[in-house]
Amino acid sequence: MTSLIAWLDASTEDQRRMREIVNLFSERESRDELGIGQVRDALSDMLWPGTSTLFTRARYFLFIPWCFRAAAEARSDVDKAAALADQHERRLIRALVDAGEKDGVIGANIGAALKNLPSALYWGGMRTHRIVNEATITRDDAIVAEVDRAHARRPSAPEAQYLDETAAWHAGAFHSTLPAVPKAFPAEAPDGFAMRQSEAAWLRDRMLANSPDTMLEYALNNRPDKASSVPWHDAVLMAADGERASIMRDARSFSILMNSAALVYNLLLAEAYEGANFNRVPNPVDDYRAQLEEWAATPTLADDLAGWDRETFWARVHLQNPNISHRTRRFIDRWIELLGAADLHHIGDDHDAREFIRRRETEHKRGQARLTNKRLLQAWLGASGSRPLVYRWPQLLPVLHDIHDGLDRADA
Structure with missing residues (x-):
């Protein structure tokens, strides 16, 4: 009988920990x-x-929010946006390989059939370093927040003073200073894992603030x-x-x-x-x-x-x-x-x-x-x-x- 490790009704952090355990067991020395x-x-x-043995490269801290944001801007339906965000993470594999990246591409060997997406592996770190707006936000919450950001009616200034919570929700799932999604992403990632100076400074500042x-x-x-x-x-x-x-x-x-x-x-x-x-x-x-x-x-x-x-x-x-x-x-x-x-x-x-x-x-x-x-x-x-x-x-x-x-x- 095949042995399985499963989890039900677990938090994102619990799931991340379980994946890390599974990863450790795949490396016999660990x-x-x-x-x-x-x-x-x-x-x-x-x-x-805010780190993990599952991390590979730094730019995933931007790739993941970009996948969610691009999907939410393209689809106003939450379920369709969630499915597209999933597809974006899988398409990113080919884009990175085409950009010449060999080390650190999550899913490089298995391609679009990848089960554990980068967002699942990095989400705990994104919470710790406040790349997501709320420390408790899940990936499901994130796509809802991003769809609301892209498509919901923004409250007027007089309304906003009475709708602080709604206004914050409509700001999206990710930090307000997140760098803009690059053109043609994720079908293309010409720079691969190479970070622009502005991206590196942004990520460093997020991590410094929380460590x-x-x-x-x-x-x-x-x-x-x-x-x-x-x-x-x-x-x-x-x-x-x-x-x-x-x-x-x-x-x-x-x-x-x-x-x-x-x-x-x-x-x-x-x-x-x-x-x-x-x-x-x-x-x-x-x-x-x-x-x-x-x-x-x-x-x-x-x-x-x-x-x-x-x-x-x-x-x-x-x-x-x-x-x-x-x-x-x-x-x-x-x-x-x-x-x-x-x-x-x-x-x-x-x-x-x-x-x-x-x-x-x-x-x-x-x-x-x-x-x-x-x-x-x-x-x-x-x-x-x-x-x-x-x-x-x-x-x-x-x-x-x-x-x-x-x-x-x-x-x-």
Whole structure:
């Protein structure tokens, strides 16, 4: 039987979160096998509010409103306008490919059959950065508001003072300063993802207004390195100070220390995999022992273990997400305590550490635990959440550079 993930009567934000989870599960290195995703997401949101692993390029923040606005201006019937907005998002795929874009085109491989449209993936960020007029507005609400904007009778000045709510509704779904829809859009997008200077400045200002004192604010004002693999190794971001720099240090320590738990977990999987005589993945035990040795040689490891202020860390995380479970916190705290008492160069052979990870998988995944489910073990592809956490950085970096490239353009 085909397995399905479905949601009923869910908010747009809930749906976005579910799509992000599905996206993470399609990337085997990003899976939340040990149940630390709540903390990872809280840190990500503190660093980069209004972002997602589903983002690809910055200009989608304009493409999506343009698709809705162009559809509403062409159709006075709400249902027909909604259908046309859907078609516009699908037509945009071909327009971007024809413009020569290869990286970041949502739906490039599947074309008009795309199920998850860009608006579904970006809507949460559009709310956070107030690209939509109201933080609670849905995509269905947006097309209604845009049709009203384009076709409803505008109240006269005397009427408007008594119809503030109606007047605001007729202003449309999107920020009043949204750049105008380009001619022939979305059938044509000759500039592709390249933003005009005015567009980049507009998007930067929206994002700056809703991310004060964050690392996102700093990165919007200071172009990051193009090739940095993690944000705490970026030479530009390393110059940041204040609370955002402290959050970055928390994120780095959490990533480094909890990566050891993921590596021990994968070592246990590798041993069970080889012990069951499965052989599709070559030499996984040797591979994970080598990775654990490399982890134990991390230059900052001693400082991260001895100097990390975890009480302040947890205060920040719980302020961002008060719903972090007690089990999650207990697991994280206990793992770091185990590291502090262990020989780090032999953590993969430490009995207490190994048994602790076994119990955590059973507690977190129950019947889906690979270590006790031979069918799932056989399906293992050699990596289950084994990479260090990078907090959306690979997805965010192209967005940031799109904005900075646009700001550097000479055109208005």
